[in-house]
Amino acid sequence: MSEISEIAKDIRKKIYMTAHYAGGGHMGASFSMADIISVLYFGNVLRYDAKNPEWEERDKFILSKGHACYALYAALAKAGYYPEEELWNVGKPGSKFGGHPKMHDIPGVEASTGALGHGLSFAIGIAYANKRDKKDSHVYVVLGDGECQEGSVWEGALSAPTLGLDNMTVIVDHNKLQAMDDLEKIVHMKPFADKWRAFGWNVVEIDGHDYGQIKDGLLVRAEGKPTLIVANTIKGKGVSFMENVPIWHYRMPNEEEIPVLMEELGLTEADLEQSQQARLPEMLQKVRGTQKG
Amino acid sequence: MRTAYLDTLYELARQDQRVYALISDNGAIVYDKYRRDLADQYLNLGISEANMLGMAAGMASCGKIPFSYTIGAFLAYRAFEFIRNDICLQKQNVKIVGTGAGQVYSALGPTHHSTEDLGGLRSLPDLTILCPASPLEVRKATVAAYEHEGPVYLRLGTNREPEIYKEDYAFEIGKGITVRDGKDVTLIGTGSIVGDILGVVEQLQRDGIHARVINIHTIKPIDKGIILRAIEETGKIITVEDHNIIGGLGSAVAEVIAESGKGVAFKRMGLQKFSNGYGDYVQVKEMNGIGIKQVYDEVKMIIK
Numbered sequence: 001m002s003e004i005s006e007i008a009k010d011i012r013k014k015i016y017m018t019a020h021y022a023g024g025g026h027m028g029a030s031f032s033m034a035d036i037i038s039v040l041y042f043g044n045v046l047r048y049d050a051k052n053p054e055w056e057e058r059d060k061f062i063l064s065k066g067h068a069c070y071a072l073y074a075a076l077a078k079a080g081y082y083p084e085e086e087l088w089n090v091g092k093p094g095s096k097f098g099g100h101p102k103m104h105d106i107p108g109v110e111a112s113t114g115a116l117g118h119g120l121s122f123a124i125g126i127a128y129a130n131k132r133d134k135k136d137s138h139v140y141v142v143l144g145d146g147e148c149q150e151g152s153v154w155e156g157a158l159s160a161p162t163l164g165l166d167n168m169t170v171i172v173d174h175n176k177l178q179a180m181d182d183l184e185k186i187v188h189m190k191p192f193a194d195k196w197r198a199f200g201w202n203v204v205e206i207d208g209h210d211y212g213q214i215k216d217g218l219l220v221r222a223e224g225k226p227t228l229i230v231a232n233t234i235k236g237k238g239v240s241f242m243e244n245v246p247i248w249h250y251r252m253p254n255e256e257e258i259p260v261l262m263e264e265l266g267l268t269e270a271d272l273e274q275s276q277q278a279r280l281p282e283m284l285q286k287v288r289g290t291q292k293g
Numbered sequence: 294m295r296t297a298y299l300d301t302l303y304e305l306a307r308q309d310q311r312v313y314a315l316i317s318d319n320g321a322i323v324y325d326k327y328r329r330d331l332a333d334q335y336l337n338l339g340i341s342e343a344n345m346l347g348m349a350a351g352m353a354s355c356g357k358i359p360f361s362y363t364i365g366a367f368l369a370y371r372a373f374e375f376i377r378n379d380i381c382l383q384k385q386n387v388k389i390v391g392t393g394a395g396q397v398y399s400a401l402g403p404t405h406h407s408t409e410d411l412g413g414l415r416s417l418p419d420l421t422i423l424c425p426a427s428p429l430e431v432r433k434a435t436v437a438a439y440e441h442e443g444p445v446y447l448r449l450g451t452n453r454e455p456e457i458y459k460e461d462y463a464f465e466i467g468k469g470i471t472v473r474d475g476k477d478v479t480l481i482g483t484g485s486i487v488g489d490i491l492g493v494v495e496q497l498q499r500d501g502i503h504a505r506v507i508n509i510h511t512i513k514p515i516d517k518g519i520i521l522r523a524i525e526e527t528g529k530i531i532t533v534e535d536h537n538i539i540g541g542l543g544s545a546v547a548e549v550i551a552e553s554g555k556g557v558a559f560k561r562m563g564l565q566k567f568s569n570g571y572g573d574y575v576q577v578k579e580m581n582g583i584g585i586k587q588v589y590d591e592v593k594m595i596i597k
Binding site for chain 1 (some may be wrong): 336339343344345346347348349350351353354355356357359374375378382383508
């Protein structure tokens with residue numbers, strides 16, 4: 001798993017760099033699930049072919065908490081769906097990448113998410129179709145814990161066990177924070193795992209930053225039941241001053257904070273300079289193209 | 294209309310395994326045939342419209358053609374964001390089938406009336422909206438929805454609508470139908486109220502007024518050509534719909550008239566507030582300003 005830790009480290013760097021150039025983004029939520037997405041894509045869990053994104057037999061990953069898309073963008077670039085330089089233009093004219101992911105536009109993105117409470121039912125539809133087609137493809141979904149305040153999540157929570165969808169795994173990124181405060185202070189969600197158990201899910205609880213536990217959890221299957229992983233995570237994980245602080249749901253670091261962040265993420269001035277060079281000509285070209293069009 | 298829809302969908306599902314009948318616990322008895330013969334293509338998801346439509350979008354992303362059916366009000370209002378994001382934004386081939394158009398569930402009251410569905414849904418990009426007028430047209434619209442690659446909202450009434458067509462005809466999405474020609478005034482309707490309008494036109498005929506009747510079975514994309522011809526050939530246009538006058542047929546026709554640059558006497562008939570009062574469908578239409586007599590009076594006024 002040492003290789004995964006390098007990958008996760010790199011994904012965290014890319015999350016910051018994406019936000020750095022975009023001038024904003026949901027970094028805390030992206031850092032929170034960086035380890036989970038690293039194991040999913042690079043730990044021999046998700047079956048995909050970056051050269052053939054529409055491969056019929058692929059597993060699918062639905063990022064229901066679409067605001068954490070910088071983590072997904074970084075993972076897909078690393079997996080080879082597109083060059084990572086694309087990420088240095090996120091949210092700019094001419095880019096296919098925005099602050100929430102869009103299917104059809106971005107190779108490897110399986111759903112257009114951002115409005116919370118949509119990914120679960122969409123994934124249930126995929127899992128149900130796979131059952132009908134007797135495909136052994138698996139569907140993975142990442143939900144936010146704050147997202148679980150949406151009523152539609154619980155419609156899906158009732159539906160998947162009823163349909164016996166043991167070909168899907170939902171990971172709740174349980175960082176216990178939402179945009180404005182501690183989850184529990186805003187809405188009482190405890191006992192969180194028990195709620196899912198009561199709804200008929202096969203529930204696994206893990207440390208969402210422990211690569212071994214993440215992989216074991218992602219490979220758990222229970223006949224006739226969908227699996228739900230409560231991944232206990234730390235929002236902003238990897239940058240000390242962001243960890244467990246709600247304001248980092250969206251805020252950008254200031255001049256004093258940036259050096260600390262770069263040090264902790266292992267990011268150098270050279271990394272930024274190099275990416276800046278990779279970025280500018282292409283972006284300017286695209287902006288000009290857009291203006292002409 | 295409901296039986297016409299279910300019979301047609303049954304045939305389509307038998308011919309094409311990609312077709313699924315999803316329901317949100319509505320119409321249990323009428324689905325008996327599906328449960329018996331098409332158990333693998335039938336799914337009652339319980340009372341969860343948002344989940345049904347989100348799931349339908351996921352199924353469509355895998356090549357299925359789900360027809361998702363329940364009362365239109367519950368689909369168009371409660372599950373609007375799922376229609377918008379999961380189905381339209383993601384361009385998924387889902388058919389959203391709303392029963393109980395307008396106030397046809399008359400005595401059940403306004404919670405069950407689909408009187409603002411067109412207004413909300415018409416603004417959604419990539420959504421085709423079909424609002425057939427009779428059982429025969431429901432059959433044709435169901436087949437057209439199946440053949441159309443992309444999201445469709447199919448607005449159905451209930452089971453008591455009379456047939457308005459005496460013979461077979463060509464149905465094409467986006468092409469309105471002149472069901473009665475005339476030169477003095479044009480009445481444009483959508484859904485089962487077209488049958489009411491035809492009754493009014495009989496009366497007008499006796500008064501020496503020759504009204505043209507246009508059935509707009511496709512609310513979106515609207516048939517601009519047929520409206521522009523009416524502006525030229527009859528002037529004076531009245532739209533009649535069992536829907537709020539904002540956002541539905543009347544608005545769609547008004548947009549075409551306004552952009553044509555031609556001035557024409559024009560009146561939108563429909564609801565101006567929530568449906569009020571109980572009774573049978575005929576009575577509730579009267580109580581809410583779209584009864585046969587009211588349409589007749591409106592024509593007389595515009596002709597003067």
